[in-house]
Amino acid sequence: MPVYKLHYFNVTGLGEPIRFLFHYGGIEFEDIRYNSEDWPEIKKNMPFGQMPVLEVDGKKIVQSGAICRYLGKLVGLAGDNDFESMQIESVLDSFNDLRLKISAALYEENKEIQAAKRKTLVDETLPYYLGKLDEIAAENDGHLALKKLTWADLYIAAFQKYLNYAMKGDFDSFEGYPNLQKVVCNSLANEKIKKYVESRPETIC
Amino acid sequence: MPVYKLHYFNVTGLGEPIRFLFHYGGIEFEDIRYNSEDWPEIKKNMPFGQMPVLEVDGKKIVQSGAICRYLGKLVGLAGDNDFESMQIESVLDSFNDLRLKISAALYEENKEIQAAKRKTLVDETLPYYLGKLDEIAAENDGHLALKKLTWADLYIAAFQKYLNYAMKGDFDSFEGYPNLQKVVCNSLANEKIKKYVESRPETIC
Structure with missing residues (x-):
């Protein structure tokens, strides 16, 4: 299993569906939660200056929709075809x-x-x-x-x-x-x- | 192969990526193009009152993103995993x-x-x-x-x-x-x- 790290603020918002999917699947991930005062510095290292970002073995993936669809498939909740x-x-x-x-x-x-x-x-x-x-x-x-x-x-x-x-x-x-x-x-x-x-x-x- | 019908206006916009994917894959589809004066009547029969809509064997699917991702897989342009x-x-x-x-x-x-x-x-x-x-x-x-x-x-x-x-x-x-x-x-x-x-x-x- 790859090493997953979720980068997001300490709020629910667009990060929470991702967290739900990890927890539903029992998949280990690092749930990194930034304070908004740290954001200007963090932002520089995020693709398109946005979060949530899912890091998969060091590769940063942006866009909550794309991430959720991937995790939906991973945990078996994306239909049969x-x-x-x-x-x-x-x-x-x-x-x-x-x-x-x-x-x-x-x-x-x-x-x-x-x-x-x-x-x-x-x-x-x-x-x-x-x-x-x-x-x-x-x-x-x-x-x-x-x-x-x-x-x-x-x-x-x-x-x-x-x-x-x-x-x-x-x-x-x-x-x-x-x-x-x-x-x-x-x-x-x-x-x-x-x-x-x-x-x-x-x-x- | 299912019967595909694409419902959209006679413009490129959000319909054109769908048309490109059908043509790329050599997949037959009906390319229905409405005039804007017909839209108020047509709108009533579209899920969420929107187009593009892809009809697959009579089932109407809304949202161009979902449709393109589906077609991307169908024509082999969605990666290997x-x-x-x-x-x-x-x-x-x-x-x-x-x-x-x-x-x-x-x-x-x-x-x-x-x-x-x-x-x-x-x-x-x-x-x-x-x-x-x-x-x-x-x-x-x-x-x-x-x-x-x-x-x-x-x-x-x-x-x-x-x-x-x-x-x-x-x-x-x-x-x-x-x-x-x-x-x-x-x-x-x-x-x-x-x-x-x-x-x-x-x-x-």
Whole structure:
């Protein structure tokens, strides 16, 4: 097995789905968590100046999506063939479209524009995406694809804490979306995930 | 072989990498191109109200990234194993970060904000990303990963026309980035791709 090192901040965010997948698979990895004051120095050594970065035997790989898809396959949660993998990725990439719209509002510097973006998000975007995803989860028996646990389920379960933080006041753990709540519950019920969540560092987001 | 239908607008954009991959692989598919006036009606039948959509034996799959990764595997351009696939995806996802920033500027409705976004794009973002990608292409002998042709190469070759359109005046076919130009040339030199490009419908973008 290669030596894996995950470089990320001491928050859940885009690192947490990766951590979930390592823990689910019982795969050893170094969970390196930087403080934001160290970031300007660290940034210089990261491809495209970003994290998360997965180091595999010294080779640095950037992009959380690419990393999660790789780990999903490694731990046996990426379907039985490429067509199944595509179906998982299709749903997760749609969730990521929502995530990017949330980030665009969260990191908007102009307060007036931020408020407008937030309003569109809460009134339209969030209900649209979560409604569609909830339907998909209903059709798939409490999973995001293939009617069984896949890495996409673990991804949104891992990301829920960050969504609660980013959308606070307007989003609370997929409330109102019972099938998505099932996806999260099914994922968090896994013994290895449960053990990790109980022992992970306390973080604000 | 399944029956493939690609639903997209009559432009290059996010549909063109998919078309390139089908043509590269010599895989039959129906290349359905909608006019924008038909879109409001068509939109209702598309998952998440978006295109491109790949229909595989009647099942509609959304998200160009998921579709390209699937087709990349199907036509043998996704590396020899999952670790190689991840390296290809890592580079392409970084290119897509750039693409999203370009779209954010292109579709910004407020003219003043659009001008500011465009300035940041031209002065900072574009040179940063294209510079990094050019270095990667230099290290990989005129390819984006693995020192050989992968679906990521075909992707950016297919997307060049849209970049020229979106960034007109500030970007011209990767000028100033000789290694990225090599990536595009290597891809367009393929006989099947060449034949498709010569015979594809004339479109503005």
